[in-house]
Amino acid sequence: MNNSIALKSILNKEVQRFLRIWVQTLVPPAITISLYFVIFGSLIGSRIGEMGGFDYMSFIVPGLIMMSVITNSYSNVASSFFSAKWQRNVEEMLVAPVPNWVIVAGYVGGGMARGMLVGLIVTIVSLFFVDIQIHNVWIIIATVSLTSATFALGGLINAIFAGSFDDISIIPTFVLTPLTYLGGVFYSISLLPEFWQGVSQINPIVYMVNAFRYGFLGISDVNITVAFAVIGVFIVTLFTIAMTLISKGIGLRS
């Protein structure tokens, strides 16, 4: 059995899916982020002044890109895998000799592709508002890849447990959005009282946003090595959970 062909098939299917419905998948993030730039960057940001040694608009750009990557990686896999369950075409893979890791890798790869493509679109949109500087391109690439993989895995686990379409919007609404807004996208956590700085340390998105911002601006509220270690732990943990769930057939086999 040639696993690379199976992996490529799932990846192709996933990429073709979100490209086929590009009006739903690629355009809305560009519009939303443009509004963020106009409101928080141009209108309010000009009154805020500098943050972390940079003007406010430059400061929030990495966080806004990362916010789009997180949201889109997650929702792509959550909606696609749940839809495959709902239409039962997930059975096409389950009856075939596709190893479970290939199913996980294929869906996660699809989520990463959408997350990173949306991230690229948002980056291009941001060029209309601000000059982007790059401190370390490798850190940017590593952070965006690992973060999108983390949230694609999260979306997959959500879809495995989901019993209805409502179930795939609960986590993004009640968990992801608050964590993202409190994850240092719009502010430096050093501005928070000491207690809330401590609380922020348990929010994984703080590490992702700061590592990403470090790649662009060379500034971070957290240690970069620690940030990558945290992301690594999340990926290994979520991958193990996803593999276990699929192996046991939770939500997939009766």
Added chain:
Amino acid sequence: MTQALKTNAVNTDASPTYALEITALAKTYKGGFQALKGIDLTVKQGDFFALLGPNGAGKSTTIGVITSLVNKSQGQVKVYGYDIDTDLEKAKSFIGLVPQEFNFNQFEPLTNILVNQAGYYGVPKKIALERAEKYLKQLELWDKRNAPARELSGGMKRRLMIARALMHEPQMLILDEPTAGVDIEIRRGMWDFLRDLNNQGITIILTTHYLEEAETLCRNIGIIDGGKIVENTSMKGLLAQLDGETFVLDLSPTQHQISLEGISYRVLDDHTLEVDLQKSQSLNSVFVQLSEQGINVLSMRNKSNRLEALFVNLISNNESKKEAS
């Protein structure tokens, strides 16, 4: 030869003559419903096998376990000698499944559905495209190759699922009510197609509620009821169990009083006669006696499908046993 095909080597160390061996298979669902109560079943390689039973008998659960869509509670399943507990991926590579419910992405074009499915079995895209063309043409879906699946009629969707199941050229094809809701012309076309596949050496396992379909196509038969196999024999052997048959004869209109000596019969009207024949009796004597009375037989048919009569008997006997116990 593709890598996908190379993997389809029969495990000759195990049970070379059987495509499928099921031993003491049991399945109890979460709510406590016992769908399978320890069934034993074998299907020989190259067979055309009917798995029949009333609704809820356990047919789809059995198929689900064989294809790994349902987790079994107990028992053993071997596909071409490969145990699904120890060699699941190997076993899967032998099976092509045509499920009862439509289970493809309704928004994807037909060619994509087929090529992706082949990809899951490791078939390279170039070969997959050739096979997609071959099967879409054979199943008269080629004109719709770029249309999204939701635009197909019910019969077309059934044929699409057959094409999809064949994309990795499996040794065993399992069809769960493949002709449900399909008109008679298309159904007969599908029968011819399945016969051709079987003649090429592909083992076919078929579940259907059209007993004429099972009688016409299948050589061997398993009847399942209440999670147990109540009959597993050859079609000929099963039909031989019939004590008698009832025929309906269409006659040329006659004013004569019909009289048949030694034969049970009923005159329904002036051109229709119903005749009950025991195993020991011959149709020839009916024809001879009618001919002597100047009556012509224009056509003749079984009152009910022979298999249907047996099936109803077997199921009602099983019900009686259950009530008695």
